[in-house]
Amino acid sequence: MTLAAAEALVDAATLYVVVGICFALPFLWRWVGRLDPAARHATWGFRVLVLPGVALFWPLFAWRLACGSSAPPDEWTAHRARARCPRNRVEVLR
Numbered sequence: 001m002t003l004a005a006a007e008a009l010v011d012a013a014t015l016y017v018v019v020g021i022c023f024a025l026p027f028l029w030r031w032v033g034r035l036d037p038a039a040r041h042a043t044w045g046f047r048v049l050v051l052p053g054v055a056l057f058w059p060l061f062a063w064r065l066a067c068g069s070s071a072p073p074d075e076w077t078a079h080r081a082r083a084r085c086p087r088n089r090v091e092v093l094r
Contacts, residue, residue: 020055027054027061035064036072 001009028047033040054061 017055020058021051023058023062024051024054027058027065031065035061035069037070 028051032042032047039046
C-alpha cells in the first residue's frame with residue numbers, strides 16, 4: 001500500500017466517524033424516540049452509552065429514519081422461518 005493510499009484510507013475513516021458523530025448527536029437528542037418508543041424517555045446516561053454504536057452504524061439509523069420506521073425491526077432467524085412454514089410442522093397424533 002502506498003503512502004497516498006494509506007492517507008486516503010485514514011481520511012475516509014475520519015470522515016465516516018465525523019459524519020457519524022454529527023448524525024448521532026441530534027439523533028439521540030431528538031429522533032431516537034421515532035425509531036424505538038422505549039427509548040423515547042431514556043436517560044442521558046443511556047444516550048451517552050449508545051453514542052458510539054449510533055456513530056458507528058449511522059447509515060442504518062439514517063436509512064430507518066428516512067423510511068419512517070416506527071418500531072424496532074423483528075428478529076428473523078432460520079429457526080423462526082422454519083417454524084413459520086406450515087409444511088414443517090409436526091402433526092400431533094390424537
